Amino acid sequence: MPRLLDYPSQCAELEKMARLESPPPATFEPASLAAPSSAATCLVCGASPARACLGCDGVAYCGDPHRRLDLRWHAPVCPELRRIADDLACFAEHSREQLEAGLLARARRSAAVPTGWDDWLGPDLSPALRRCLSDLATRPLTLAHVLTLLSEHVPKATSGTTAVHVIAAAQRERDVSPALWLELERLFPGRRFAITLIGPELAAGDLGPAVRVVPGLYRRALWAELGRPDLVIGYDCGLLLYPSWKSTMHDLRGSGVPFAITSYRGWEAAGEARVLRAIGAVPLLPPAPNPFASLSARRSTTIANDLARDNAFLSAWR
Numbered sequence: 001m002p003r004l005l006d007y008p009s010q011c012a013e014l015e016k017m018a019r020l021e022s023p024p025p026a027t028f029e030p031a032s033l034a035a036p037s038s039a040a041t042c043l044v045c046g047a048s049p050a051r052a053c054l055g056c057d058g059v060a061y062c063g064d065p066h067r068r069l070d071l072r073w074h075a076p077v078c079p080e081l082r083r084i085a086d087d088l089a090c091f092a093e094h095s096r097e098q099l100e101a102g103l104l105a106r107a108r109r110s111a112a113v114p115t116g117w118d119d120w121l122g123p124d125l126s127p128a129l130r131r132c133l134s135d136l137a138t139r140p141l142t143l144a145h146v147l148t149l150l151s152e153h154v155p156k157a158t159s160g161t162t163a164v165h166v167i168a169a170a171q172r173e174r175d176v177s178p179a180l181w182l183e184l185e186r187l188f189p190g191r192r193f194a195i196t197l198i199g200p201e202l203a204a205g206d207l208g209p210a211v212r213v214v215p216g217l218y219r220r221a222l223w224a225e226l227g228r229p230d231l232v233i234g235y236d237c238g239l240l241l242y243p244s245w246k247s248t249m250h251d252l253r254g255s256g257v258p259f260a261i262t263s264y265r266g267w268e269a270a271g272e273a274r275v276l277r278a279i280g281a282v283p284l285l286p287p288a289p290n291p292f293a294s295l296s297a298r299r300s301t302t303i304a305n306d307l308a309r310d311n312a313f314l315s316a317w318r
């Protein structure tokens, strides 16, 4: 488990990100501090006991001077950190199966292919439950959205089965149940889907006839074994972070198979777009906010005042 960076390094990273994409303005000044607790340490100096921020209970300070020093970075994320705590409580309260059953029952009421979470989940949900359900379904629904936007480029296969390769697949993709992936078949009547998850960290073992699992790096050479896909998608695959992507992207560019990628942040999506353009990939969908991003934010493990959402930005290429 990565640990928090030292405070000056956290600030340096936040400065860098703020230069790439200005953080949302803080709308309020976080509330005061709780009573000192010996279980807490100050984010700025590491002193203990420290006093938790009453706004979020997600950070602590030795006292008001260090709370004030960190205000620039903490104020914009304090409300979101509170929501993350609420989401974790919601996930702890319900089993994944319960949440999924509720989700699918709800989804069945929606007509056609939804254009955003409101269409698919309906409006009558508690905010935390709505965020948790969006987090469970962000991958299949992002895929449905891509298929709608790329309908000219991913025609209905003559075999009747649309083959999708999910690259850089990891546990988060494996955790999506086949029933959720197969929601695609309800959204696109008359079409069948074959999903293959491919990623170096995946444990072997198919999830059912419609969702296969192939451990390993994605290479075009795999098509000989798996068949040529109709669409390739990589969820938050971090093209800028992992050099091993380069050959995969070279393989895909110009292959005739469209590929979609998602990113946690706008600046990341813009950087990935530069890399892809530089190797000659042609944009089918330029990077844009994804209406099926998870509504539940995820906190950075190394920077206390940093968070991101799965699949926040989406682009597609060929």
Ligand SMILES: [Zn+2]
Pocket (backbone or CB within 6 Å): 042, 043, 044, 045, 046, 047, 061, 062, 063, 066
């Ligand atoms: Zn301190």
Ligand SMILES: [Zn+2]
Pocket (backbone or CB within 6 Å): 030, 053, 054, 055, 056, 057, 058, 059, 074, 078, 079, 081
């Ligand atoms: Zn706070």
